Every structure is written in C-alpha cells, then in structure tokens.
Amino acid sequence: MTRELIYSGKAKDIFATEDENVIIAQYKDQATAFNGVKKEQIAGKGQLNNQISSLIFEKLNAAGIATHFIEKISETEQLNKKVTIIPLEVVLRNYTAGSFSKRFGVEEGIKLDDPIVEFYYKNDDLDDPFINDEHVKFLGAANDEDISYIKAETRRINDLLSDWFQQIGLKLIDFKLEFGFDKDGKIILADEFSPDNCRLWDAQGHHMDKDVFRRGLGELTDVYKVVLERLKGIE
Ligand code: UDP
Secondary structure: OOOOEEEEOOOEEEEEOOOOOEEEEEEOOEEEEOOOOEEEEOOOHHHHHHHHHHHHHHHHHHOOOOEOEEEEOOOOEEEEEOOEEOOEEEEEEEEOOHHHHHHHOOOOOOEEEEEEEEEEEOOHHHOOOEEOHHHHHHOOOOOHHHHHHHHHHHHHHHHHHHHHHHHOOEEEEEEEEEEEEOOOOOEEEEOOOOOOOEEEEEOOOOEOOOHHHHOOOOOHHHHHHHHHHHHHHOO
C-alpha cells in the first residue's frame, strides 16, 4: 500500500490514513540540533522515541489529559488524531538550563521557586523567537482563553511528568510541548514527549536527554535506552 506523505519533519514523517481525522506518525532515525545545523542519522533512535513517547502519552491519556495519541502500531509508528498545530513551542522550566541560563546569565541546575512557562514562535526561518502572550495574540496563534488553557494544562502535565520521572530517579529540568486544535476545535496535546524535547538529569547530574547529542557527551541511544527501561518499570 502506498501511503500519502502529508508532512515531513526533522524527527517524524506524517502519513494520511483512510480516516481523515487520523494520521500515522513515523519516527525517524535522525537527530538534529541548533535548528537543523547539527544533523546525524542514529540507528535505533526512531523506535526509542516512539516507544518512550507512546508510553508517556498513554499515561497522560489515562490521567485525563486530552492528547492526540491513539495507539502505537509498530516499533516506529503511532496513530494520532489529526490536529491543526498551534505554531507555539511551549516550554516549561523547573530548573535553569539551556537558553534560559544563557539569556539571564545564570548557572544551570538552579531550582525555580515556581515553574516558568515560556512561548517560542515555531518558525524555522526566524529561528523560533522567544515571544510573550501579546505576541501570541498578534500572530493570531491563540486567543486569551486558549493561552490560559495551554498554560494551565502545561503545568498540570508538568506535575504528572515530574512525579513519574522522580519515581525513576530522574529530575525533569525542562521540556517543550506543542498543542493543536482537533476536529472539534478543542485544544489537545500533540507532537511527542521524549528525551529529544526535555532535559532529564540523573542523581549524579548526568544528562539523560538530547544534550548528549547537542553537547557531544556520548551515545544518544545508550541514554535513551536507560530512560525507556526505567519508564517501563513504573507501569
Ligand atoms: N526544545 C525543543 N525544541 C526546540 C527548542 C527547545 O524540544 O526547538 C526543548 C529542549 O530540549 C529543552 C527545552 O525545550 O528541554 C528548553 O530548551 P532551551 O530553550 O533551553 O533551548 P536549547 O538550550 O535546547 O537550545
């Protein structure tokens, strides 16, 4: 059967199905960083991300979070509800790291008294600029009510995720989410949740996420395997 490719991203290809409201996401063996400037094929990465993200999204669905995830259908593929992606990267930070540390000149790993939610405009040509709520409205990406919902939902997701990762000895430093409108216009969590789009530090402060690739600290698949095996333990 030939499938209609409807979108090809850096980490996933998206295919149409017979149901116009359902798509197949196929995870690729590709790692990118710095807006695609660093790029490598990494055998086994696609299936690790698919397994990790499927496991997390199943748990989020079970906890009552509205998501696009339907089911994992193969090692590298999952069925998702089709959404219109809201062009925002929603970042939540529990600890300082990455661009936050650079922007404010603070060391990495300082616990924030209250988690901070940030928006970036998802636009590769513009390098995903940091924006505020008023820019979100100017861009027509979301209205006030949507923005409040997205922020509250992101904090709710953080409470769940931080607890799960804490149970397996990992600190959830920060993460990025994407939301979309489903066929009824409801905002649901979309994209993926994997060590590609979060930072996880173990008890010794080792990076258990894509910083291993970004910063050249070792084999990405070795650490992703550890994250997956530990996550299976909390089921
Ligand atoms: N992130 C992401 N995609 C991006 C930018 C950031 O998934 O295009 C994630 C990143 O993995 C981290 C969090 O969002 O968990 C915060 O990233 P940050 O702003 O610190 O940027 P970075 O230092 O990764 O460039």
